[in-house]
Amino acid sequence: MTAVHSPTAADSGASASANFRSTAREGLAVSPERVSTVVTAVLHAVHSAIREHDVTYLEFQAAKRWLMDLGEGGEWPLFLDVFVEHVVEEVAARTQDGTKGSILGPYYLPDQVSLPSVCTLPRRPDEQGDPLTFSGRVTDLAGRPLAGAELDIWHADAEGYYSGFAPGIPAGNLRGVVTTDAGGRFEITTVQPAPYQIPTDGPTGRLIDAAGWHPWRPAHLHLVVRAPGHRPITTQLYFAGGEYVDSDVAEAVKPELVLTPSGQRVSYDFVLEPA
Numbered sequence: 001m002t003a004v005h006s007p008t009a010a011d012s013g014a015s016a017s018a019n020f021r022s023t024a025r026e027g028l029a030v031s032p033e034r035v036s037t038v039v040t041a042v043l044h045a046v047h048s049a050i051r052e053h054d055v056t057y058l059e060f061q062a063a064k065r066w067l068m069d070l071g072e073g074g075e076w077p078l079f080l081d082v083f084v085e086h087v088v089e090e091v092a093a094r095t096q097d098g099t100k101g102s103i104l105g106p107y108y109l110p111d112q113v114s115l116p117s118v119c120t121l122p123r124r125p126d127e128q129g130d131p132l133t134f135s136g137r138v139t140d141l142a143g144r145p146l147a148g149a150e151l152d153i154w155h156a157d158a159e160g161y162y163s164g165f166a167p168g169i170p171a172g173n174l175r176g177v178v179t180t181d182a183g184g185r186f187e188i189t190t191v192q193p194a195p196y197q198i199p200t201d202g203p204t205g206r207l208i209d210a211a212g213w214h215p216w217r218p219a220h221l222h223l224v225v226r227a228p229g230h231r232p233i234t235t236q237l238y239f240a241g242g243e244y245v246d247s248d249v250a251e252a253v254k255p256e257l258v259l260t261p262s263g264q265r266v267s268y269d270f271v272l273e274p275a
């Protein structure tokens, strides 16, 4: 791949904000009691942190300026997906059987190309990266195969960039919706994704730098797996031994979701519960 693109936080932030606005559901009806309960708890947590750590006026003003920058830079989806979503997912997972879930993240795009059970993800003619074959089955809780289940899969390229968010990558690259065969099976050929840094040149990156954290996510495959009559699962799969598997900035790794590669092959069986 030629290094024609130099993605910026502003690019990714603007794309993630526009994507969220176009796909998020609006008009959620929430009772005043619920709003008051949750918002009061959030404010109390902030008040406690200020008291506990003797936060000064100068620090309060710096935080205010940073929050304004976060909004103006379009980085609220990035910041919330990296630092907060994993706990929302943890709460949702309390009532979920079958395959463990993980965060959706800011880089999902709906309506990708439909692919058969044995397929190769769309890629550039000169796509870089080691070959990767990802196979498995989709079953219900009783182990019965789910024919016609959909694996909506997307992942970063060998440089850690996503189509639709980094400039210079064709639309739909390394994305697709794969349908399982009569036995619930799939076999997807693609390339090994790279670990990536979340964008570091904007306000989220400034925070990570100021706090002395690192901005890396381990290499991963993103998936939403759906089948009629079953609860869809949003998850990510990681690679044993990979960099940052033990220190994901987004805290989205679960041990059950770490694959052990055999050469250039990995496999995983998804289990969906009834809707």
Ligand SMILES: [Fe+2]
Pocket (backbone or CB within 6 Å): 105, 107, 156, 220, 222
């Ligand atoms: Fe990702």
